[in-house]
Amino acid sequence: MKKSLCLLLIPAFFILCLSSCGNESNECAYQPDISDIKINIEIERLEDDLLSVESKTELREFLKDNPVVTEIFLKRNQYPDDSIMMEALFKRFKNPHIDTLKSEIDRVFGDLSALKADITTAFTNLKYYYPDFETPKIQTVATGLDHDLFVSDSLIIIGLDYYLGDSAKYRPLGLYSYMLERYRPQYITPSIMLLYGISPMFNKTDVSDKTILADMIGYGKSFYFAKHMMPCTPDSVLIWYSNEEIEGARENQDIIWAHFLENQLLYETxxxxxxxxxxxxxKTFEIGEKAPGRIATWLGWQIVRQYMEENEDITLQGLMQEPNARKIFDDSAYRPERR
Known part of the structure; x- marks a missing residue:
């Protein structure tokens, strides 16, 4: 199993303190007692080696030793052959501006202690719910803004240069401003948890069900999963909405739901x-100028939450193993009240 955040678009999620509650209502999910669970997270930093290569021989050895970085982050398949790739990459990493990129990474992330703490907490919660879970190898890299994040069951690679935030001198190219919002340090660990939550390793789905409801419930389960791995992370961070957008969605939940019913969208294929x-x-312009994009995934999250509230005997693991989206919807009794 491997997922790429920019391709997955959950639906392609650190300046905020992820260990404390924000100002959103109903902020924290259930927080289990994880005091007896000990895991050791080590992060291997590859960016220093790659950004400071002195010869093509060094670069060639790095690429050979790190095939996922080569294939996914450096996009090997975009080059006609390896010799052309070597020329292009060596020129890139000998560019004097690379020093600026490296100093930016050091300024924002330092020794990675904050990132390591966030990942440790999330994986400790994951170990609580799934005792057989084995922590993957974790690496960081910087490739000149080529790729953001790679997540598999055995390996996580974080492109730190993608997550430098608003004050960075270099930002990812080709992304709209609303998409750049999520590329800040505080979004790294939530994005990893969302990718775990959407993966078949945890989230069982019926692949034959092509309805929008199936997609809604699938994503809703992933948000619910991620929220329990990071219980006090604001909902807005998990779904990449602004505070205004998340509050607007909550306040107008009945209008959003009415739009789906009136347009018979739930079983649309x-x-x-x-x-x-x-x-x-x-934005979801079909609903209104203030309706945030990906609104069906947020709505699916609310249905899943209602389902779990209505069925207290069902565990998180039980939810994630239920592939029948229609059953989850029916058993949720989801009917938001008009305000």
């Missing part, structure tokens, strides 16, 4: 229709 409500967009 048309790909182009589904994209309007699930894929990356600044």
């Amino acid at each position: 048309n790909h182009m229709v589904k994209k309007k409500y699930i894929d990356e967009r600044p």
Whole structure:
């Protein structure tokens, strides 16, 4: 299993303190007692080696030793052959501006202690719910803004240069401003947990069900999963909404739901229709100018929450193993009240 955040678009999520509650209502999920669970997280830093290569021989050895970085982060398949790739990459990493990028990473992330603490807490919670879970190898890298995040069951690679935040001298290219919002340090660990939550390793789904409801519930389960791995992380951070957007969605939940019912969207299978409500967009204009994008995934999260409130005997693991989206919806008795 491997996932790429920018391709997955959950639906393609650190300046905020992830260990304390924010100002959103209903902020914290259940916090289990994890005091007896000990895990050891080590982060291998590859960026120093890559950004300071002195010869093509050094670069070639690095690429050979780190095939995922080569294939995913440095996009090997975009080059006609390896010799052309070597020329292009060596020129890139000998560019004098690389020193600026390295200093930016050091300024924002320092010794990675904050990131390490966040990941440790999330994985400790994960170990509580899934005792057989084995922590993956974790690496960081910087490739000149080529890729953000790679997550598999055995390996996580974080492109630190993607997550330098608003004050960075260099930001990822080709992304709209609303998409750049999530590329800040505080979004790294939530994004990892969301990718775990959407993966078949934890989230069982019925792949034959092509309805928008199935997608909504699948993503809703992933948000619910991630929230329990990071119980007091604001909902807005998990779903990449602003505080204004998350509050607006909550206050207008009945209007959003009415739109889905009136337009008979729940069992829609048309790909182009589904994209309007699930894929990356600044707004869901079909509902209104202030309705945030990916609104169907947020709505799916609320249905899953209601399902768990209505069925207290079902565990997190039980939820994640339930592939029947229609059953989850029916048993949720989800009916938001008009305000």
